[in-house]
Amino acid sequence: MQTLKILQRSGPWRHGQRCNALQSGVQVPFHVAVARNAIRGCKQRTARWRTSQAKAGAAPASLAPVSDVFVLDFDGVVVDSEPEITASAFEAAAIRWPGLFGPGALSDERRAALREAMRTVRPVLVKGYESMVMLRLLLRDPNCVVTLRAILGRWGEELPRALAEWGESEAELSKLFESVRNEWMTGRTESWMALQVPYEGVTEALRGCPFPTYIASSKAAHRVAALSRAVLGLDLPADSPRLFASLLPPEEKKAEALSTIGSRPLCAAASTRLHFVDDRLDTLRAVAAVPELAARWKLYLADWGYNTAEEREAAAREPGVRVLSLPEFNELLRFGLVMGVDDGCEPTQEEVEAGV
Structure with missing residues (x-):
């Protein structure tokens, strides 16, 4: 009868250690189900060991360094804020340009088309007020391919150009937009919060994450703090040392934030893995361009966030950048690794031949 050798561990699994390098054990009847259980058990034990190591390292009484530290962008990684930004843009535009966006100026169909177009161009938005400009540019024809390409390609x-043509200023539009958002957030809090949607599984992954986690966002600190509490159920005060906010321009300021975090005692050990997840490829490129940051930080592009197919394809070819899916992100937060990718449990030749 054909048999499969079940592997027994001689000690805890470590990251990158192959399962088939462990001591061999008894012979059992070969069956595909057995092979699958062996692989599954290996991954589960690997994850449990990594999690226990992280918890031990994070304990105040322990001298061992933590195994992993995470820095996460907020919008486009943790929370989908596009519906709120677009809704705020409509309200602010109705005040600034009532003839174009005021009561009765737009049909329901036109509003729906504009909302869809705004989601398409969201990847290039940096400052909130820019959504007002995008909205007005898209007003004539939300489905105009030329306009969409112009915004996405050369924002x-x-x-x-649009500000000059309309006689508008960044300062005035920004002041109005932020005023509308703040009034909505404080005066109609429930409806404002309802427009901020956590990505699937992220809330649970963050709550179950055993590793130190920081937020690095271009969003204002008071908004990140309020959303973390109301939408995610997490306590992250505006003055928390774990929150780096109002990082504009993001390419420069997020690199500075990573440098600051990386210099903290928590990250001092060479064995500590530092992870940075963002949905903007330009930001990741800016970090990768700093040699001391590129040498220490693992960089990930969130493919569920505000980026285009072209950017995701470019990121896949970018040295030092890994494109991450949402399920992989949730696994990474929980275990410090992505199961089946970098857990060290590559299939043996027997398993490959068995098709498991």
Whole structure:
């Protein structure tokens, strides 16, 4: 009868250690189900050991370094804020340009088309007020491919051109937009919070994450704190040392934040893995361009966030950047690794031949 050798461990599994490098044990009847159980058990034990190590390292009384530290962008990684930004843009635009966006100016169909177009161009938005400009540019024809491509492809040129053409200023539009958002957030809190949607599984993954976690966001600190409490159920005060907010421009300021975090005693050990997850490829490129950051930080592009298919394809070719799916992200937060990818449990030749 064909048999499969079940592997017994001689000690705890470590990251990168192959399952088939362990001591061999008894012979049992070969069956595909047995092989699958062997692989599954290996991964589960690996994850449990990594989690227990992280918890032990995080304990105040322990001298051992933590195994992993995470820095996460907020919008586009943890929470989908696009519905709120677009809704705020409509309200602010109705005040600034009542003839175009005021009561009765738009049909329900046109509003729906504009909302869909705004989601399409969200990847290039950096500052909140820019959503007002995008909305007005898209007003004539939300489905115009030329306009959509112009915004996505050369927003840095289209934005100042539109402001100059309309006689508007960044300062005035920004002041109005932030005023509308703050009034909505404080005066109609429940409806404002309802427009901020955590990505699937992220809330549970964050609550179950045994590793130190920081937030690095271009969003204002008081908004991140309020959303963390109301939407995620997490306590992250605006003055928390774990929160780096209002990071604009993001390329420069997030690199500075990573440098600051990486210099803290928590991250001092060379064995500590530092993870940075963002949905903007330009931000990741800016970090990768700093040699001391590139040498220490694992960089991930969140493929569920505000980026385009072209950016995801480019990221896949980018040295030092890994494209991460949402399920992989949730696993990474829980275990410090992605099961079946970097857990060290590669299939043996027997398992490959068995098709498991």
